[in-house]
Amino acid sequence: MTGAPRHDTRELILDLPAVHASARAARGLVRHFAERHGIGGADLDALVLIADELMTNAVDHGGGGGALEESDLSPQVFMRIAVAIDETSWNIAVSDQGGGDPSVVDALLHPEGLPGLEDERGRGLYLMTLECDSVRVRRSDDALGLCIVARRTLGVR
Numbered sequence: 001m002t003g004a005p006r007h008d009t010r011e012l013i014l015d016l017p018a019v020h021a022s023a024r025a026a027r028g029l030v031r032h033f034a035e036r037h038g039i040g041g042a043d044l045d046a047l048v049l050i051a052d053e054l055m056t057n058a059v060d061h062g063g064g065g066g067a068l069e070e071s072d073l074s075p076q077v078f079m080r081i082a083v084a085i086d087e088t089s090w091n092i093a094v095s096d097q098g099g100g101d102p103s104v105v106d107a108l109l110h111p112e113g114l115p116g117l118e119d120e121r122g123r124g125l126y127l128m129t130l131e132c133d134s135v136r137v138r139r140s141d142d143a144l145g146l147c148i149v150a151r152r153t154l155g156v157r
Contacts, residue, residue, distance in 0.1 A: 009084050009085065009086045010033075010037050010084070010085045010086075011082065011083065011084045011085075012029065012030065012033040012081075012082070012083045013080065013081070013082045013083075014026055014029065014080065014081045014082075015078055015079075015080050016078060016079055016080075016081070017064075017067075017070040017073060017076065017077070017078060017079075018058055018059050018062060018063055018064030018067065018073070018077040018078055018079040018096060018097065018098075019059060019064055019067040019068060019069055019070050019072065019073060020056070020059055020066075020067065020068050020069075021068060021069050021070065022055075022059075022070070022079070023052065023055035023056055023058075023059055026051065026055060026081055027048055027051060027052055027055075030047065030048060030051045030081070030083055030092075031044065031047075031048050033083060033085075034047050034048075034083070034085065034090065037085045038085075039085060039090060039154070043090065043152065043154050043155065046131040046132075046152055047083070047090050047092065047152070049128070049131065050092060050128050050131060050132065050150050050152075051081065051083070051092055051094070053124050053125065053128045054081075054092065054094035054128075054148055054150070055079065055081060055094055056124075057094075057096075057124070057125070057148075058079040058094050058095075058096040058098075059079070061096075061098060061100070062077075062079060062096025062097065062098035062100070062145050062146065063077040063096055063097040063098030063099070063144075063145060064077050064079070064096075064098070065077075077096075077097045077098070078097055079094060079095060079096050079097070080093075080094070080095040080140075080147075081093075081094050082094075082095075087154075088153060088154055089133075089151055089152060089153045089154055090151070090152055090154065091149065091150070091151045092149070092150050093147055093148070093149040093150075094147065094148055095140035095141065095142070095145060095146070095147040096140065096144075096145035096146055096147075097140070097142070097144040097145045098144075098145045098146070099144070099145055100145060100146045102137045102138055102139060102146055105125075105137045105146060105148070106136075106137050108125045108126065109125050109126070109128075109129055109135050109136075109137060109148075110129065110135075111126060114126075128150065129150075131152065132150045132151060132152050133151050133152055133153050133156075134149075134150070134151045135148065135149070135150045135151075136148070136149050137149075
């Protein structure tokens, strides 16, 4: 049988309360999952850094209100972290439930110039884009918030 090459994709999907304690635990799970599937070095460091940035933003700006622990949330708000790894790349998608306008976040991801050093926020997302092949924002699947999807080709940097 002939056809396109088969890509063996491995996935990790976590639905967690949108709190910093969940993000902290998820970082370790993302690292372990990636290492188990052969990701290392700069590719692993970039994946964990980007997972952290996206989850922190989901907690702080995506409906979690900066909550530290689940008991600090009122009402319950969740985030979804989905990591996919194949032979050539990794992808991470983090969804929140905080509403928002994709065009506003896209402007932070892809500014006209460098973010201002005096700006209160926005540098983390910009710096994250420098480590990725692509970063895009869209409505989350549940339409309650946004989803940021980042992709990186393995071994390129």
